Amino acid sequence: MASMILLVVIVLVALWLIVEPLRRGQLADPDAARRDDLLAERDRLYTELAAPAEEARRPDLERRAARTLRALDGLPPAPGPGGARRLALGGLILAALVTGIAAVTVVPRWQLASLDASEASNVQAVLSLPQLRARAEQSKANADYMAWGKAAFDSGQYDQALTAYGNALKLDPRQPVALRRLGILLLTRGEQTGQKISEQESTQAALLVRTAAQLAPNDPESQLLLGYTLARFGQSQDALGALERYRTLNPSGRDADELITALRARLQQSDPALSVYAASCASCHGPAGGGGIGPSLRASTLTRNALADIIRHGQGAMPAFPNLKATDLTLLLNLLEGWQKAGK
Structure with missing residues (x-):
């Protein structure tokens, strides 16, 4: 309407x-008054030039007439x-x-x-799909396959996205976007089609996502899809690390909030060391040790003794925890050492 x-x-x-x-x-002539004055001046000068008694003034009259004619020529033509x-x-x-x-x-x-931004983007992607698909199928160029794949993926046309990204990887197998999106689509294909995929197919799909994360470790979507993939394989700690890194790379991203919450709860219940860490350290150093107000504990190079000393006595802005039980301190130090070996 x-x-x-x-x-x-x-x-x-x-x-x-x-x-x-x-x-x-x-149409009105904006120069009408000026034009009428010049025409009247021209006619008067011509009349004087034609009179025999004006011979002595002829040179002056001719100069004035020439100036008048030039002024007339300089005006825009009158509308007809x-x-x-x-x-x-x-x-x-x-x-x-x-x-x-x-x-x-x-x-x-x-x-x-x-519409909101995501809805508008989806509508535009759907509208552009036929043209992008036709162009890719005709040119068989990598860039056209990638454009078609992006539009199909963004609009939820996953069968087309599978075809487009598959063809793009045949041309260049080291494309992180195509690798991770093809991997996650293959991994979740059973949910989309209702057909169960084999363990081998799941492993191959996960390998695509892992490879993409290795090629583009600082890409937020790489870490997001890696986190989802690891969570599906029960690797909760690594999944949480990837998703926390995603949140660091994309602070406004809220896609993984529910999964992050579930993983934190699962890990704290199953690992007493994580329970100690969550109670004393997570608020400053991040739920997975990746850093926050305080520095990353995964990137730390401090020795076990140095870590124990800082935990007991504090350092700088970090408070001391002198009342931490010896058993809890041991659990915490074991956890931190494991994170140091795993790195970022």
């Missing part, structure tokens, strides 16, 4: 562009009777262009503006 109102407004403006020049008829018709025709052409462009661009974009 709103789009129809917008089109009506555009058409009314177009009609005004056509009708107004015709209604006014002869056909000026209104020409402007109306121009208005008709302009109106047709405006209406046509609005029909295919302004109205769709105005409609998309009522």
